[in-house]
Amino acid sequence: MQSILEVKKLKKSFxxxxxxxxxxxxxxxKEIIGFLGPNGAGKSTTINMISTIVDIDSGTVxxxxxxxKKSEEEFKKELGLVPQDIAFFSDLSAYENVKFFxxxxxIKGENLKNSANKALEExxxxxxxxxxxxxxxGGLKRRLNIACSIVHKPKLLILDEPTVGIDPQSRNNxxxxxxxxxxxxxxxxxxxxxxxxxxxxxxxxxxxxxGKIIEEGNINxxxxxxxxxxxxxxxxxxxxxxGKELRD
Numbered sequence: 001m002q003s004i005l006e007v008k009k010l011k012k013s014f015x016x017x018x019x020x021x022x023x024x025x026x027x028x029x030k031e032i033i034g035f036l037g038p039n040g041a042g043k044s045t046t047i048n049m050i051s052t053i054v055d056i057d058s059g060t061v062x063x064x065x066x067x068x069k070k071s072e073e074e075f076k077k078e079l080g081l082v083p084q085d086i087a088f089f090s091d092l093s094a095y096e097n098v099k100f101f102x103x104x105x106x107i108k109g110e111n112l113k114n115s116a117n118k119a120l121e122e123x124x125x126x127x128x129x130x131x132x133x134x135x136x137x138g139g140l141k142r143r144l145n146i147a148c149s150i151v152h153k154p155k156l157l158i159l160d161e162p163t164v165g166i167d168p169q170s171r172n173n174x175x176x177x178x179x180x181x182x183x184x185x186x187x188x189x190x191x192x193x194x195x196x197x198x199x200x201x202x203x204x205x206x207x208x209x210x211g212k213i214i215e216e217g218n219i220n221x222x223x224x225x226x227x228x229x230x231x232x233x234x235x236x237x238x239x240x241x242x243g244k245e246l247r248d
Contacts, residue, residue: 004029004187005050005156010059012045019045021211024059027156032178032188034202034219038244042211043191047158050189051081063156077105080154080186084161086141088133088148094120095129098147105152119147122180124173139170146177150186157181158189163197175200195235205234209242 005027012020020042027033037043048054050061052072061068068075088097098116107115120126123143128136133144142162150157159178163171178201182188192198198205199219207215215222219234226237 002029003027004064006060006062006065007046007050008060008062010046010049010061011057012042012049012054013057019211020049022059023208023211023213025206025213025216027187027189029187030182030185031204032182032190032202034198034205035189035191035208036198036205036238037208038242041208041242043208044160046208047160047189047191051079051158052076077152078155080149080152080157082146082149082157082159082162084164086145088141088144090132090134093130093132094125094136094144094147097133097144098151101148102151107152115151115153119151122150123147123177137167137170139166139173142166143170143173143177146174150181154186156187156189158191160191161193163192163194171197195233195238199234207238207241209244214241 003026007026008024010020010023011018023042023046035043035047045054049056052068052075056069063071063075063078066074089100092100095116098119099112102112102115117126117129120129123146125140125143125147128140133141136144146162162174175197178188178190190198190202202219204217205219205222206213215237222237223232223234226240229240231237231240
């Protein structure tokens with residue numbers, strides 16, 4: 001599988017403490033990779049460096065073979081980020097929100113209108129496009145968050161706990177949207193505390209703890225490896241490797 005993203009020897013320290021320690025991994029084209037780790041493991045810092053939100057102390061992130069430090073604007077145009085926190089404007093309708101975020105990527109005119117409608121349709125909100133998000137349930141707000149992040153059709157999408165605190169219908173919608181995006185050519189890093197979601201959408205998983213990758217690979221192969229140790233589920237393997245709950 002050809003890689004679209006390659007992370008090499010990534011390091012980051014805060015106040016003299018090393019938070020991310022020599023992390024490296026690849027994400028293939030049209031692949032969903034799960035990113036797992038307990039609170040404080042270094043997941044968010046790693047993702048923030050990849051997203052250019054936080055400066056890299058040392059190491060390299062390559063997107064389509066190019067160093068993102070040297071091609072940051074080009075990279076940002078092909079990156080979609082769905083943060084844990086809701087990120088849209090309550091005084092704009094769902095459609096106006098998606099149009100606004102699309103305009104930030106230089107989409108204009110009829111193309112912007114069509115792209116906004118398509119993104120809303122993708123997450124099942126087209127029939128509610130003229131409603132204001134302060135009237136939405138938590139699940140619908142999460143879906144709008146995703147629509148705002150995919151309006152420009154990113155090649156790499158980072159989903160940071162996209163289903164926290166939502167209803168089962170919206171959770172299923174988001175999982176289906178994630179798989180459809182992959183099938184249409186988007187590579188995805190999927191961060192979640194829900195093991196069943198990781199297993200439902202991801203082909204590979206990275207487990208990180210104390211700033212280091214402690215396991216990585218195909219989910220079924222990892223299960224086979226640790227079955228000999230008496231651990232059959234991904235959650236049991238995670239607890240065995242880290243000695244910690246996903247949420248401390």
